Amino acid sequence: MARRAAISGVATTEATSPSKQTSSSLELCQQAAWAALEHARLRPEDLDAIVVGNIDGFEGTALSGKHVTRLLGLGRHLPLIILNTGGTTGGNLMQVAARMVRSGTHEAVMVLGQPTFFGARDLQSAINTNSPMIVEQPLGMGAFHMGAFAASAYQARHGISARDLAEVIVADHDKASRNPKAHLRYTVDVDYVVNGTPLSTPLTQPMVCPVSTSANAMVLVSEARARALDHPTALVTAMGTTSDPYLGGGKGDFAALENLAALARRVYRLADIREPRQEFDVVEVFAPYAHMQPMQLEALGFCEPGTGIELIRSGATAIDGDMPTNLSGGPKCTNAGVAGELAPYLYVAMQLMDSAPPEIQVAGHPRMGLAHGTGGSFFQFENLAVLTRLDPAPEA
């Protein structure tokens, strides 16, 4: 039987804005790395490798994976894999480490998500480098403008108002206000969101993510190692990634996430998921803009096209709903770049391990979770994983 991999330790630092952050990027990484090791009950010498996310150009201080890894204090001989897939780097980190463990060549691999929006004074200029440079960016299209295309098309197809979109933001902030690790922990109302500074129709400033600083880390081990621990772990049951064309104009439909729907079908087949709404106990999606969470819930098979906001409005995605979603507050309230993209995987694992902050821990020991990431030009890349709670083996 093929080997399986499980997340055995996770850690996130407290998040704050760059203007309030007194730690360096490296210090945040050190905090996360050591806390994840402690959670996994491992020593540095137990690690076979570390996978670090790096985004060229996103970081004024240009801390390469190699530089960071040397200074974590984990020892001199730790093999390093640097992953650079632009805006989806963090979402792919866990998948690379899981494949290393599954291959049988590694027993224990650390994953480190750095805070990569740290320090850029004109962040839009930095993240606009993901807009296709030759034929699309010269038109005045940057990151949130690309997001606005999907928001606009989604509104037009389903008759969704700005106030409807604002309800998604209100729900996200309510959740973040309970998460002690979130960055924006204030609550908002619909009027505040729709009357915010207009950015690109229909998106207002409160409808897009903040710039946060925090670091995230996790440890993946073989299933046998995971079962020997005295706490539950999160088995990687199925995973996958997919891509749309590079140019925004290559998308078939801006009003639906066809690419994510195709990936969900593939990953659900691997995990034998037939009724996602019934089967998942906890969900975290990477939704930095207001329209994204409802569109993702639709593409993931939780509801019909155009009904994602109704699903959120119904309370189903709240902590006491039947499919709690983004209880962390999501990237709408905490987005630290690579660390932020890793966060959905981290929070789902935390939930399955009963180790989420108590204020956001789903009751009743959730067993099956779905973690999602996305990024790239017009969110061309999607990544998805099904995680399952793995209980410790009974004492022999």
Place this chain on the structure above:
Amino acid sequence: MTTPTTPATAPVTQAVRWDLGYDIHLGATWSRFMQGLREAKILANRCPDCRRVFVPPQAYCESCYVPTDEWLELPGEGSLEVFTVVWHGFTGGPTPPYVVGAIRLDGADTLLMHVVTGLDFSDPATVRDQLPQGSRVRAVWSAERAGHILDISHFEPAG
């Protein structure tokens, strides 16, 4: 898990600057597209297998994984599928407000992104209704053309 507490002091920072220029080599396919723009022609190409027409052209079909070597010229007119009004731009970009749209040129299977003019921004709430999905638009060429996407100055409402 342990979480070290953050000291309540002001961050100590130092300013650095990173300003990098690049020359991107367009290659044969996009060079030909840009030469077409210089001549006020919109060139596209077609996948020999799925027959889809790409504009901007691409050297390979991303669905069929075959070279796309059949070229054709498209008219500068099409339907506006979706657009956004940009109220907040970015350093080095155009001055807002402006409109960027996704246009399905007649005969194309992909969308061409471009600036769309002719909208009245005085009442932000009504801007979207001025050009409903499917509105016809046409390319307006720049007088000076240099082999650049902005050789098409913009698209304007047609009819």
